[in-house]
Amino acid sequence: MQDRVVFVQGNEACAQGALYAGINFFAGYPITPSTEVAEILARQLPQRGGRFIQMEDEISSMCAIVGGSLTGNKVMTATSGPGFSLMQEALGYAIMAEIPCVIVNVQRGGPSTGNPTHVGQGDVNQTRWGTHGDHAIITLTASSHQDVFEMTVHAFNMAETYRTPVILLFDEVIGHMREKLVIPEAGDLPVVDRLRTSVKRGVDYHPYLPREDGRLPMSDFGGDHRYNVTGLYHDMWGFPSSNPKVVESLLNHLVDKIENNVHEITRYKEKYLEDAEVVLLSYGSSARSAFHTVENRRKRGEKLGYLELQSLWPFPAAMVREKCRNACRIVVVEMNKGQVTETVKATIDRPERVFLANRIDGELISPTNIKNILRIINGKGV
Numbered sequence: 001m002q003d004r005v006v007f008v009q010g011n012e013a014c015a016q017g018a019l020y021a022g023i024n025f026f027a028g029y030p031i032t033p034s035t036e037v038a039e040i041l042a043r044q045l046p047q048r049g050g051r052f053i054q055m056e057d058e059i060s061s062m063c064a065i066v067g068g069s070l071t072g073n074k075v076m077t078a079t080s081g082p083g084f085s086l087m088q089e090a091l092g093y094a095i096m097a098e099i100p101c102v103i104v105n106v107q108r109g110g111p112s113t114g115n116p117t118h119v120g121q122g123d124v125n126q127t128r129w130g131t132h133g134d135h136a137i138i139t140l141t142a143s144s145h146q147d148v149f150e151m152t153v154h155a156f157n158m159a160e161t162y163r164t165p166v167i168l169l170f171d172e173v174i175g176h177m178r179e180k181l182v183i184p185e186a187g188d189l190p191v192v193d194r195l196r197t198s199v200k201r202g203v204d205y206h207p208y209l210p211r212e213d214g215r216l217p218m219s220d221f222g223g224d225h226r227y228n229v230t231g232l233y234h235d236m237w238g239f240p241s242s243n244p245k246v247v248e249s250l251l252n253h254l255v256d257k258i259e260n261n262v263h264e265i266t267r268y269k270e271k272y273l274e275d276a277e278v279v280l281l282s283y284g285s286s287a288r289s290a291f292h293t294v295e296n297r298r299k300r301g302e303k304l305g306y307l308e309l310q311s312l313w314p315f316p317a318a319m320v321r322e323k324c325r326n327a328c329r330i331v332v333v334e335m336n337k338g339q340v341t342e343t344v345k346a347t348i349d350r351p352e353r354v355f356l357a358n359r360i361d362g363e364l365i366s367p368t369n370i371k372n373i374l375r376i377i378n379g380k381g382v
Contacts, residue, residue: 004183010174011036011078013145013181014104015044017152018076020183021191023102024050025073027064029057029083032116033172034106037078058083062090065101069094070229072194072220074156078104081123082113085130091165092131093231095254098208098216100159100166100194102152107171107284109362118362119172121284121335127167128313134251136258138265139167139313143287145181148174150189151267151310157192158265162257163216169312171335173285173364194218199225208250209236214257259314266319267310272298276305278374279324280357281344282333283309286365290333293367293374312340317347324348329377333357335365 008016015037018026026045028038042052051068055061058079065075079087084105094101107123109115127139138158142148148170155166197217199205201224210216219225228238233250235241258265272294273279282290287308294306307323309316324330330353332341338356345351357373359365 003185003188006181006183007178008145008181009036009176009178010142010145010148010170011106011176012040013148014078014152014168014170014175015040016181016183017149018102018156019044019048020149020186020189021153021156022074022193023076023156024048025052025065025068025075026050026077027053027055027061027068027075028077028079029055029061031058031080031083033108033175034078034080034083034104036175037104037106058086059090062087062094062103066090066094066097066099069099069101070221072196072218072223074100074160074194076102076104076156078106080106080108080116081110081120084123084126088130092133092135094165095131095135095137096133096231097229098163098254100163102155102159102166102168104152104168104170106175107169115362117172119285119335119364120360120362121171121286122337122339122360123169124312124334124336124339127169134255136255137167137313138162138164138258138311139169140267140311141169141283142174142310143282143284143291143308145174145179147310149181149183153189153191154267157190160192160194161215162261163218164258167313169284171284196220197225201225206236207238208234210253210257262314262316262318265311265314266316268316268319269306269308269310270323271306272303273305273307273323275303276327277303278329278331279305279307279327280331280333280370281307281309281320281324281340283312283340284334286333286335289365289367289370293370296367297371309340315343315347320344320347321349328353330354331357331370331374331377333365333370335359
């Protein structure tokens with residue numbers, strides 16, 4: 001068999017990636033600009049033995065996939081800004097109860113209903129800090145349809161590996177533009193299956209007792225084992241606990257299982273960093289304009305480099321420091337008021353080297369916009 005080549009929207013690339021990863025349950029509510037993800041899975045998922053449910057809102061959508069995952073399914077929902085805001089409480093529950101699931105957020109303008117049909121990248125910090133309490137989160141992103149497909153597969157793999165919600169964050173431009181996608185043959189990309197417990201029926205099962213490798217085997221809810229699931233602090237049996245040692249151990253576990261594996265989770269692309277005096281660091285659709293700028297100006301002899309983040313959280317601080325170590329200036333290209341820029345400044349030695357190239361008016365930042373900002377930076381002698 002050969003790989004299949006198609007010409008699709010980014011939202012369809014996401015749906016195809018989910019099918020490749022083995023999704024068998026989707027619950028969601030239509031919202032621009034993510035609706036096509038639901039529409040495509042509504043047609044294709046039942047044809048493959050899966051289930052699709054259109055819920056009454058985004059709150060119930062998130063709760064539905066939590067329940068679907070507990071019963072042994074690979075699950076996903078898709079939304080955009082206001083819907084993602086509604087999902088935060090149930091997202092926190094999934095983090096606390098360690099329930100693997102994938103949440104797709106196709107960003108648009110905000111706050112509130114903002115601009116439903118235009119691009120934005122204002123949800124970066126919400127994916128990290130949207131829920132209350134101490135926790136870690138995995139957030140992936142992509143700048144091309146091929147990467148959307150692969151990052152969707154990675155999202156499912158990471159959800160199953162770390163038994164956690166994973167957020168796939170791209171934006172309206174990527175979601176609605178069309179370009180070539182090569183759908184790989186089954187087996188070409190690794191797919192992580194649900195790790196199920198080997199504990200037999202009738203034997204005491206500890207749903208929150210990690211193995212030596214840190215993974216937590218699961219038992220399908222309603223299957224061989226009865227166990228408790230709660231959003232409260234809980235012990236290894238899943239029952240609520242206020243024991244300080246239990247609470248501290250649980251919270252450290254929720255953070256450490258992700259933050260201690262940042263090297264495994266980190267995804268990025270780079271080009272021309274070896275001799276770069278100026279590094280353009282970007283992500284999502286903004287990265288396309290950043291890459292175009294670097295390619296054109298390299299032809300004129302300017303020493304620009306390109307660094308694209310494909311994992312935003314946990315933030316790959318060590319990698320960013322290393323890749324930008326020798327640059328005189330780091331220019332972060334994004335479509336918000338500097339959400340990743342501030343994180344880069346907190347990461348880099350000599351944060352005065354970090355500058356923002358942005359656009360926040362609902363239009364894609366262009367190479368011309370970036371060129372003009374570079375001219376201003378150079379004109380100031382910084």
